[in-house]
Amino acid sequence: MRLIRYNQPYARGYAPVLRGQNRSPWAGLESEIDRLFSSTLGDFVGASSTRFPVDLYEDKDNAYVRAELPGINRDDIHIEMVDGYLTINAQRKSKNGDNEQSFEVNRSVSLPDSVAADKVGATYENGVLTVTLPKREEAKPKKITVAVK
Secondary structure, three states: OOOOOOOOOOOOOOOOOOOOOOOOOOOOHHHHHHHHHHHHHHHHOHHHOOOOOEEEEEOOOEEEEEEEOOOOOHHHEEEEEEOOEEEEEEEEEEEEOOEEEEEEEEEEEEOOOOEOHHHOEEEEEOOEEEEEEEEOHHHOOOOOOOOOO
């Protein structure tokens, strides 16, 4: 969770308020809203544009990480698990005449301790990468029946 410190809006750039006139309560609202959005959503745009969204979901046996990586060759996707983090690196290469361009994206996801790291698998079909993270046996939910006498 990210804490945001609220600062009183400032009126720089607005016409000065004359004595005896009341300032509108709506003055500066647009700039204040822009400031709030830029401070809270700043992590999603700008410098972090090489990150891509992923879907995280699980069932009783596995956890899954799904990412849409259209136009990327299977050989240009690299997945590794280090210290409880799953890192996906992908590079898209395009050739336009004599110019060759490449664009690299990456994403790291923290994994729970219940994942069996030695049984992780990945599939890549139709531009969608799915990483399957099996749960360890002791972490799987167990159903226990209680006999009533």
